[in-house]
Amino acid sequence: MKRVLQNERGMALALAIVALVVVGALVAGAFFAGTQEQRVGENSRRVLTAFGVAEAGIFEVIRTWQDSTGVFNALASYPSAAPPSTRTWATVRSPGSTGAYSGTLYKLNDEIFLIDMTGIDSAPGLSSQQVAWLKRRGGGASQRLGLLAKIRPLQMDIRAALTSGRGDALSGQATIDGYDHIPGTWTTCGPLDSTKAGIRTDTSMSITTGTGSQVTGQPAIMRDPNVTDSTFSKYGDVTYSALAARANITLPGQNFNNSIGPVVTNGQCDKTVLTNWGDGMNPDQPCGGYFPIVHITGSSVTINGVQGQGILLVDGSLAVQGGFQWFGVTIIRGTFSTAGGGTSDAHFWGTTMVQDSVVVANNTYTGHANILYSKCAILKALDATGVAAMMRSRSWVQLF
Numbered sequence: 001m002k003r004v005l006q007n008e009r010g011m012a013l014a015l016a017i018v019a020l021v022v023v024g025a026l027v028a029g030a031f032f033a034g035t036q037e038q039r040v041g042e043n044s045r046r047v048l049t050a051f052g053v054a055e056a057g058i059f060e061v062i063r064t065w066q067d068s069t070g071v072f073n074a075l076a077s078y079p080s081a082a083p084p085s086t087r088t089w090a091t092v093r094s095p096g097s098t099g100a101y102s103g104t105l106y107k108l109n110d111e112i113f114l115i116d117m118t119g120i121d122s123a124p125g126l127s128s129q130q131v132a133w134l135k136r137r138g139g140g141a142s143q144r145l146g147l148l149a150k151i152r153p154l155q156m157d158i159r160a161a162l163t164s165g166r167g168d169a170l171s172g173q174a175t176i177d178g179y180d181h182i183p184g185t186w187t188t189c190g191p192l193d194s195t196k197a198g199i200r201t202d203t204s205m206s207i208t209t210g211t212g213s214q215v216t217g218q219p220a221i222m223r224d225p226n227v228t229d230s231t232f233s234k235y236g237d238v239t240y241s242a243l244a245a246r247a248n249i250t251l252p253g254q255n256f257n258n259s260i261g262p263v264v265t266n267g268q269c270d271k272t273v274l275t276n277w278g279d280g281m282n283p284d285q286p287c288g289g290y291f292p293i294v295h296i297t298g299s300s301v302t303i304n305g306v307q308g309q310g311i312l313l314v315d316g317s318l319a320v321q322g323g324f325q326w327f328g329v330t331i332i333r334g335t336f337s338t339a340g341g342g343t344s345d346a347h348f349w350g351t352t353m354v355q356d357s358v359v360v361a362n363n364t365y366t367g368h369a370n371i372l373y374s375k376c377a378i379l380k381a382l383d384a385t386g387v388a389a390m391m392r393s394r395s396w397v398q399l400f
Contacts, residue, residue, distance in 0.1 A: 008148060015328065017338065022226035031034040043141070043324055045372060046121045046141035047121075047141050047143060048140045049098055049099055049121040049141070050099060050119045050120055050121045050142050051119065051122065051145070052098070052099075052119070053098060053099035053100065053101050053119030053121065053143075054101055054103075054117045054118060054119030054143045054144065054145045055092045055117075055119070055145060055181065056094050056095065056101065056119070057089075057092065057094070057101030057102075057103060057117040057119055058103075058115050058145060058147045058396075060116045061105065061115055061117075062115075062149060062388055062390060065387045065388045066246050066387045069246070069248075069293075069384070069385055069386070069387065070248050070271060070290075070292065071087065071184045071302050071360065072087060072105060072107075072113070072388070073151070073291075073383065073384045073385065073386070074289050074290060074291075074384065075107040075189075075270045076289070077107055077108065077109050077110070078107055078108055078114065080108045080180075082253045083110075083289065085106065085107050086104050086105060086106050087104065087105040088102075088103075088104045088105075089102050089103055091099075094119070098121070098262065099119055099121045100119070100120055100122065101117055101118065101119045101120070102117075102118055103115060103116050103117035103118055104116045109384045110151070110380070110384075111150055111151045111390075112148060112149075112150055112151075112325045113148070113149045113150075113151075113388060114146060114147070114148055114149075115146065115147045115148075115149060116144070116145075116146050116399065117144070117145050117146075117147070118142055118143070118144045118145075119142065119143050119144075119145070120142045121139065121141045121142075130362065134361045139312070143398070143400060144398070144399040145396055145397070146396060146397045146398075146399045146400060147390055147395055147396045148390070148391050148394075148395050148396070149388040149389065149390055149391065149395075150388065150389060150390075150391050151245060151382075151383050151386040151387070151388055152233040152386055152387055152388065153379075153382035153385075153386040154238055154243070154329075154382055154385075154386065154390045155235055155236025155237070155238075155256075156235045156236075156329070156351075156382075157231065158196070158351045158378065159196055159197055159200050159222065159224075160178055160196050160198060160199055160200035160217065160222060160351070160373070161176050161177055161178045161196060161198055161199070161217065161352065161371050161372060161373035162176050162198065162199045162200070162351075162352050162353075162354070162371050163199075163200045163201070163227065163229075163231065163232075163351070163352070163353045163354070164199060164200070164201045164203055164205065164227075164353075164354050164357070164358050165201070165202065165205075165227060165229065165231070165232060165355045165356060166201075166205055166335075166354075166355075166357040166358070167201075167205050167206045167207065167208075167357050167358075168199055168201065168205070168206075168207045168208070168357065168358040168360070170358075172180075172251075173212050173213065173340075173368040173369075174210075174212075174213040174214075174360040174368060174369045174370070175213070175214050175216075175368065175369070175370045175371070175372075176198045176199055176214075176216070176217075176360065176370075176371045176372075177198060177215075177216045177217065177370070177373060178195055178196040178197045178198040178216060178217020178218065178220070178373050179195050179216060179217065179373065180192040180193040180194075180195065180196075180373055180374065180375050181198075181349065181372045181373065181374045182374065182376050183280065183281075183327060183349050183365070183374065183376070183377060185281060185282060185283060185284075186206060186376060186377075187281055187283075188246075188388040189281075189374070189375075189376035190375075193306045193373075193375035195217055195218040196217055196218070196219065196373050197217045197218065197219055197220070197222035198215040198216050198217035198219075198220045198221060199215055199217075199220070199221050199222065200222040200224055200227060201221070201222070201223060201224070201227060202223070202224065202225065202227045202228075203223040203224070204226050205213060205223075207221055207281045208226065210325070212288075213360075217373070223257075225276065226263040229355065229400075230305050231353070232331060232333065232353055232354075232355040233355075235259050235335075240313070240331070240333070243293065243313065244293075244295045244313050244315075246293055246385075247290050247292075247293035247294065247295035247313065247314070248271070248293050248294070248310075249274050249277070249293070249295065250296075250297065251274055251292045251294070251295070251296055252296075252297050252298050253295070253296055253297060253298025253299060253301040253314075253315075253316055254298075254301060254302075255302040256275065256301070256302065256303045256304070257302075257303075257304050257305075258304045258306055258322065259275045260275050260277055260278075260303060260305065260306055260307065260308050260324070261275070261276070261277075261279075261305070261306040261308075262276055262279035262282075262285065262286075262287035262290075262307075263275075263276040263287070263309060264285070264286045264287065264392040267286065268286055269286040269287035269289075269290050270363070271290060271292075276290070277292055277294055277307070277308025277309065277310065277312075278290040278291055278292060278307075278309040278310055278327075279307070280307055280308070280309035280310070280325060280327030280328075280349070280377070281307050281325060289384075290309075290310075291309050291310035291311075291328060291380060291381050291384030291385055292308075292310045293310055293311045293313065293383075293385050294308065294310060294311070294312050294313065295313045295315075296313065296314045296316075296318075297316075298315060298316050298317050299315075299316035299317065299334070300316050300317045300318075300319070300334070301314060301316065301318050301319070302318075302319045302320075303316070303318070303319075303320050303321075303322075303324050304320070304321050304322030304323075304324060304326070304373060305322045305323055305324050305344075306322075306323075307324065307325040307326070307327075308325075308326055308327075309326065309327035309328050309377070309380075309381065310327075310328050310329075310381050310384065310385060311328055311329045311330075311331070311381055311382075312326060312328070312329070312330045312331070313331050314330075314331070314332040314333065314334065315333050315334070316333065316334040317332070317334035317335040317336070317337075317356070318330075318332050318334070318335075318336050318337075318338075318339035319336075319337045319338070320337070320339070320346050320369075320370045321338075321339060322344065322346065323340060323344025323345060323346055323347075324338075324346055324347075325346075325347045325349070326347070326348050326349065326350070327350060327374070327377045327380075327381070328349075328350045328377050328378065328380070328381030329350055329351055329353075329378060329381050329382070330350070330351070330352040330353065331350060331353045332352075332353065332355065332356075333356070334355070334356050335354070335356045335357050335358070335359075336352070336354040336356075336357075336358045336359070337359040337360075338359075338360055338371075339359070339360075339369050340368040340369050340370075343370065345368045345370050346368070346369045346370065347370050347371075347372065348370070348371045348372065349372050349374040349377040350372075350373070350374045350377035350378045350381060351373060351374075351378055354370050359390070
């Protein structure tokens with residue numbers, strides 16, 4: 001006969017142990033899941049912080065571009081080591097000490113740049129306690145972003161070789177030509193532009209020409225009622241004063257004689273010399289890529305030679321008495337008079353804008369005065385002095 005155990009003492013202990021094991025497993029699982037969620041959240045937060053730091057670094061480059069056009073815009077097209085085609089930033093602490101960023105700027109062509117920026121979620125210069133805290137939380141996430149930026153040149157209403165707000169007088173062998181010209185030593189210009197007017201002026205202003213002088217273009221003379229004072233002082237969303245504030249070189253009005261010309265020191269273009277305004281006559285030389293914004297204050301300035309390029313801003317009146325050569329954009333708020341000197345012609349390649357009257361002539365020697373439209377000179381000057389802005393679509397990418 002089978003015997004049945006009737007004594008069940010001790011079962012409560014066994015059940016309690018099983019329950020504790022089950023509850024412990026549940027609690028451990030909950031703790032594990034919570035820890036994983038916390039780590040995932042923390043990692044996501046650190047990645048987003050690093051992303052934001054990298055993005056802040058990119059926009060800091062864009063924001064301060066106007067202070068560095070002489071450096072950024074003057075880079076050679078990538079890849080190039082001499083002259084350099086890149087600009088590198090060492091680690092910079094981000095605003096608010098949320099992290100740090102470093103990166104490289106690449107010039108792809110005259111208008112397109114690539115900003116390669118890496119952001120990390122820890123910043124240099126932290127205290128030992130902050131460093132220890134970062135280590136405990138596993139700090140060190142990084143994100144790398146790339147942004148395509150495009151030069152945004154001045155929005156100038158250029159329709160003529162010479163735009164004048166008052167009367168114009170030509171004599172001798174003076175020439176104002178609205179046909180597109182490529183400076184003789186320049187080899188990187190695109191196709192010729194359509195022909196512009198020779199002179200564009202207000203409908204009420206007189207234009208006189210003497211024997212031997214000529215104005216050519218389509219039309220030779222454009223009388224435009226839209227030529228007002230704002231034509232010479234506002235260029236899109238940029239004013240004359242704002243452009244003057246961005247000048248690389250600011251000088252008082254004076255007689256420069258023949259002192260304007262390129263300066264090369266130890267094989268490098270010396271941009272610290274205030275009378276070095278670039279080398280448009282020799283674009284393959286060290287100063288050939290230097291296109292400064294030159295701002296001349298005061299009521300009058302006289303220049304005899306030698307040359308310069310970029311954007312020339314004259315608050316008062318300008319008199320050119322020799323064979324001075326200028327490549328780019330000239331904006332004169334006062335009067336403008338120019339005459340050739342000796343066997344050299346006084347040339348202005350690009351576009352010239354004069355708010356007051358203009359006198360173009362030849363002097364007692366054989367030199368002539370020529371104001372010539374040049375799309376290439378204008379574009380190079382505007383691209384070299386313009387600020388960058390992110391492209392409107394597909395401008396950034398996450399790099400790995």
